[in-house]
Amino acid sequence: MAIMVAVGIVMLIFAVYWLGFGGLATARRLPGNKYFGLRIPDVRKSKEAWDGSHVVAGPVWILAGVSFLFGALVAFRASGWMWLIPVATVLIAIVAISVGSNLGARAAHLYTLKDQEENGGCSSEGGCSCGSGGCGSSAGAPQVDMDALRNAVKNVEGV
Structure with a gap:
């Protein structure tokens, strides 16, 4: 019985942590830091990516907190x-934490792709992935006179 009370207390601590953490993330109140939150490079590229990815992950992390809370309440009487x-609720919480983190990471990647698209293939930090002209941009591309090109082809065919 004492073991289940100890398990219940530990699960209650996890429940408070994930409920608070998920609530802050969902409310866009989670400050950017290197200790808590998603720790992947795409999330740290901008404030918009940080907030957006945590808003996506936050509700799923709240679900993990609710799962821990339910497991803790049952553990006190188990x-x-x-x-x-309680074992099942811990497994559900672990899955919810990992799914929330995956969704948040995917959202951060989408923010990065959107940022690159808006900057012509270049990230806001100045790095370009497709050379100096950017991916698909025509900023540095020379203009071609199509009529002159057609005339040149006709002249070559006539020779």
Whole structure:
């Protein structure tokens, strides 16, 4: 019985953490830092990417907190086979945390792609992935006179 109370207390701590963390992320109140939150390069590229990716991940992390909370409440009263319920809620919470993190990382990547598209293939930090002209941009491309090109082809065919 004492073990299940200890498990319940640990799960309650995790529940408070994930409920608070998910709530701050969803409300766009999670400050950019290197200790908490998604720690991938795409998230740290801009404030918009940080907030947007955490807004996507936050509700799923709240679900993890609710799962921990339910498991903690059951753990305080668990006896016999009922210990399976807290174990199941921990597994559900772990899946929710990983799914939320995956969704947040994907959202951050989409922000990066949008930023590159707006900057002609170049990121806002100044790095270009497709040379100096950018991907698909015609900023540095020379203008071609199509009529002159057609005339040249006709002259070559006539020779």
